[in-house]
Amino acid sequence: MEHLPIHLPREARLGGPVQYRWMYPFERYMFHLKKKVKNLSKVEGSIVAQSLNEETSNFAQYYFAPNIQTKASRPGRYDDGGQRPVYHSYVPGIFQEIGRFSRKRKGIWLTEQEVSHIHTYILRNCEDILPYER
Structure with a gap:
């Protein structure tokens, strides 16, 4: 801990503001991609296939009739x-x-x-x- 006051200003000077080197958004997106994996022997292909399905459904949902419930219209x-x-x-x-109510009454x-x-x-x-x- 005694080196922390020395290294923190140096890191701030080298890296700039924390939002430009923060990994949280990328980790959240990787978690989103990992949830799509159905076939563990072909991970990359499974992610690509599920991403295509998601993009297709997101694109097509705007062409359904208004009375059909989709992710955007629910x-x-x-x-x-x-x-x-x-x-x-x-x-x-x-x-x-x-x-x-959000759950059963008690x-x-x-x-x-x-x-x-x-x-x-x-x-x-x-x-x-x-x-x-x-």
Whole structure:
């Protein structure tokens, strides 16, 4: 560690800014290519074949009809189609966000402090409470 203050300025002077010699983008791309390997005896050919398949599908997806779901046209992860939920009683606007859960529901119990924080947040941020604030 005692040589670090000596070698770091020299490396910075020789190499310039770190983004020009950083290997992270290349390592990520190599990981992407290695995931495409199906035949371990012919790695390079397998990568080339899968890359051609990927490029072809990326090019062709723009020529499909709009109702056909492709990688570029699929809905987002939390998209429920833009339909607002229907409630049988009045629900304030702060709780009517469009979206869906990312996983299975599970019941949890809140502590008194968490309930207090949520209650304060609702009272300060819900426009439906403003008439009753006085």
